[in-house]
Amino acid sequence: MSSLWLWAAALFYSLGLAFALLTVVQQRQTWFRLAMSGIGLGFLFHFVSLVERGITAGHFPVTNISEATSLFAFLITAGFLLAHRRYHMTSFTVFALPVVFVMTLAAAASQHPSPTVAPILKSGWVPLHVSATLVGYAALLLACLAGVMYLIQERELKRKDPHAFYYRLPPLETIDRLGSQALAIGFPFITVGMSVGLLGAMASWEAGWVQDPKVAISALLWVIYLLLILSRVRAGWRGHKAALSAILGLAMALVSWGANYLSTHHAFLGH
Amino acid sequence: MQLSLVGLSHHTAPIEVRERLHFPEKDLPAALHALVERDAVEEAIILSTCNRVEILARLTDDADARSLLGDFLSRQRRVPRDLLDKHLYHHSQREAVRHIFRVAASLDSMIVGEPQVLGQVKAAYATGRAVGTVGSILDAVLAHAFATAKKVRTETGVAASAVSVSYAAVELARKIFGSLEGKTVFLIGAGKMSELAARHLRRSGARAIFVANRTLARAEELAKELGGETVRFDELLNFISRADIVISSTGAPVYIIKKEHGARFLAERRNRPMFFIDIAVPRDIDPALNKLNNIFLYDIDDLQQVVEANLRQRRREALRAEEIVEREVDRLLGRLKRLEVAPTIAALQEHLHGIRQQELERARLRDLSPEQHTAVEEMTRRLVNKILHGPIAELKRLPQEPNGLKLTEFARRLFRLKE
Structure with missing residues (x-):
């Protein structure tokens, strides 16, 4: 089992997070290069761990919770790095990295040898379904974090008595743009992911899949995702409402993730 | 080697004394020549600003710096010795180095972190070098002082936030909109302070400026100065939703903009945020506007509160700056000794x-x-x-x-x- 690479990734993420905290709390830009190096190295090791896991297993490594969590954390980091390239928000690191670090750590700690993998998980469509959906979730998570940052900064500005956050968080409009872009990128992925899942399920589970609670919740989640985007584009929801709804959307996604445990077909190993 | 700094500043002397001691720029070369003509003075610069007059000099070991430099100042500016002595301070060796470092880093300024003083110290150094009164030691001290000032600027937030009301308004606009590039500004009333804030905004990239004033002539005059357009005062409510930033300063006795107007503006601009700055007393804009999402309303007291918070922030950062200064003074003195x-x-x-x-x-x-x-x-x-x-x-x-x-x-x- 290829645990070492993932542990190394977690270690570098934690270093990156520590330096990012120093940068933001102390407002000393000199630390930030170290923070980004830590995150970059963590990302690299994370990638290596995914590749190695895939080679050892002989298929795309999303056959259990640990692997899915690892891939999810990897995608969040990728999204974070993209956002950083575009917006250079030092403080965003402090919001995104803890999530990445905790997930990577959890994935590393819960690694165990895959028992016999259910044959359905090896079929071609499942990796596509899982990874595209995870990209959608990762984008939603980043939008939610942006929403949290927005609400904090908005509160500082409405209260008119600047405190620590006022000096450290980016401007409202920038945060808002980040959130809306994350959703715009995530939506096509989640649409593709869910359509593939739907088609695949129709082909292979025969009947029965319709009663799977996960399917119903996912359908609801997709509708919410769509509403998040439509409310921005059509109704001109911005700022406060958009931030709140992104947070709500993520809450729904967590419910959907939790539904994996209720579902017969999404329990990774099958029953 | 004896390094000494003798002088007075806003901390020790009132403006009446400071203005009598001030050296006009054109007098400086002659004064420096007169100074180094004295046997005990080996190197010297004179720093003369509206807040301070100071001489930094390297003297021979046996010289009495305070009486020598005090006497020089008194003769040069024709100020009686006893008046001068009440306000003069004298730092020597480490303390002198530390003082000039703190001055250059703007830690000794009236408004801590203000940027002009570094330029003034640099000018004093340049004059000294041109006249030939800066030797190896002062050169090293001042070069290190400039490097330290730069370090303080980049590594602490001592100069990061606005400490005047009009700059605070610009800073808040940046915290809302990010870049001000292409933003539209609307001035209601043509007061001095709105004009100042509008100028700052324009310099930060704001594009269009509209002016509405009860007397059209004044509006036209201001619009011309700022490169903007005028809007008739009785039509302003139809125009405001085009503006991202509204600065209001009329003498109106009642609210010109009410909460329901705010809701209408937001609908018209599809919730794009608006920033209202109300510097009128009595106020022009209903404070309830601030309760609407995507609208931010600051009155003059709110701006003042931001300025005070920024000043507190600067003072906190100044403590960290002092640590940097101490460290750099030690490094320089170590080098000089070697x-x-x-x-x-x-x-x-x-x-x-x-x-x-x-x-x-x-x-x-x-x-x-x-x-x-x-x-x-x-x-x-x-x-x-x-x-x-x-x-x-x-x-x-x-x-x-x-x-x-x-x-x-x-x-x-x-x-x-x-x-």
Whole structure:
């Protein structure tokens, strides 16, 4: 089992997070290069761990919770790095990295040898379904974090008595743009992911899949995702409402993730 | 080496005294010449701003800095000694270095972190260099002071936030909109302060400016100055939703913009955020507007509160800046100590005569008669002294040269002298 690479990734993420905290709390830009190096190295090791896991297993490594969590954390980091390239928000690191670090750590700690993998998980469509959906979730998570940052900064500005956050968080409009872009990128992925899942399920589970609670919740989640985007584009929801709804959307996604445990077909190993 | 700083500042002297002591720029070269003509003064600069007049000088070891420089100031500016003495401070050695570092880093300023003072110290240094009163020590001290000031600026937030009401408005606009590039500004009323804020906004990239005023003539005048357009006062409510930033300062007795107007603006601009700055007393804009999402309303007291929070933030950051200054003062003093000229000359002599002795020992092993030995010893000693003559004469002159410290450093390296 290829645990070492993932542990190394977690270690570098934690270093990156520590330096990012120093940068933001102390407002000393000199630390930030170290923070980004830590995150970059963590990302690299994370990638290596995914590749190695895939080679050892002989298929795309999303056959259990640990692997899915690892891939999810990897995608969040990728999204974070993209956002950083575009917006250079030092403080965003402090919001995104803890999530990445905790997930990577959890994935590393819960690694165990895959028992016999259910044959359905090896079929071609499942990796596509899982990874595209995870990209959608990762984008939603980043939008939610942006929403949290927005609400904090908005509160500082409405209260008119600047405190620590006022000096450290980016401007409202920038945060808002980040959130809306994350959703715009995530939506096509989640649409593709869910359509593939739907088609695949129709082909292979025969009947029965319709009663799977996960399917119903996912359908609801997709509708919410769509509403998040439509409310921005059509109704001109911005700022406060958009931030709140992104947070709500993520809450729904967590419910959907939790539904994996209720579902017969999404329990990774099958029953 | 005796480094001294004598002077007065807004901390110790009222404006009446400071203005009498102030050196106009054109008088500085003559004053510096007069200063270094005194035997005890080896190097000097004079820093004269509206908040301080200070002399930083390197004096001979036995000079009494306070009476010497105090006497100079009193004669030059024709201010009685006893009046001057009440306000004058004197720092020497480490304290003098520390003081000039703090001044350059704007930690001793009336508004901590204000950026002008660094430029003023640089100008004082440039004048000193041009006149020829800056030698190796002052050059090293001031170069290090500038580097420290830069470090303080980049590593602490001491100058990061706005400390005037009009700049605070710009800073808040940035916190809302990010870049102000292409934003539209609407001025209601043509007061002095709205004009100032509008100028700041324009400089930060704001594009269009609209002015509405009860007297159209004044509106036109201001619009022309700012490169904007006028809007008729009774039509302003139809125009405001085009603006991202609204600055209001009329003498109206009741609210011009009410909460329901705010809701209408937001609908018209599809919730794009708006920033209202109400500097009128009594206020022009219903405070309830601030309760609407995507609208931010600040009145004059709110702006003042932001300024005060920023000042508190600066003071917190100043504590960290002081630590940087202490560290850099130590580093500079360490370097100065290592590079003093007298020890360098001694080390150089020791080094060459050491080589001579070594070679003489080696020669003694061969069979030289005592007479021959004495002759060789005499010859080599003269040889070494002749070689040393030029370098030592040059080294002795180095303190008077601005790049003397670097040359001393180089000389030590050239002969591989230990520290």
